[in-house]
Amino acid sequence: MSAYFHRLRLDAGVDDRPEGGGVSRVNFHSFRRWFISQAILASQPPHVVRQVVGHEQPKNDPTLGVYFKGDLSQAKRVCVEAVKLPATVRKVLGLGDATDADSYSSDT
Secondary structure, eight states: OHHHHHHHHHHHTOOOOOTTOOSOSOSHHHHHHHHHHHHHHTTOOHHHHHHHHTOOOOTTOOIIIIIOOSOOHHHHHHHHHHSOOOHHHHHHHTOSOTTOTTOOOTTO
16 A cells, blocks of 8 residues: 555655655655544544554454444445545545535545
């Protein structure tokens, strides 16, 4: 996934290098950190955010692993849709008008 993200960001011209060169501060893990922060700020449940980004549930919280037998697909979809990409990124990716903060949806 990291290599795919690297190619995608280079193709989109997204880069953030410190003065004097060096390694870009934009990478797959910086995107994960941003997504997790935005999902929590959008009031998404931490256990669903963990599922979306592929983290295991804490061992001391067996609620989902032991007792929950439902499908988290809908909850994960709601979580992903609650996080809005910045307008400039949506424009680069061709996901709608960069001036319309609500123009992005999973149907676009």
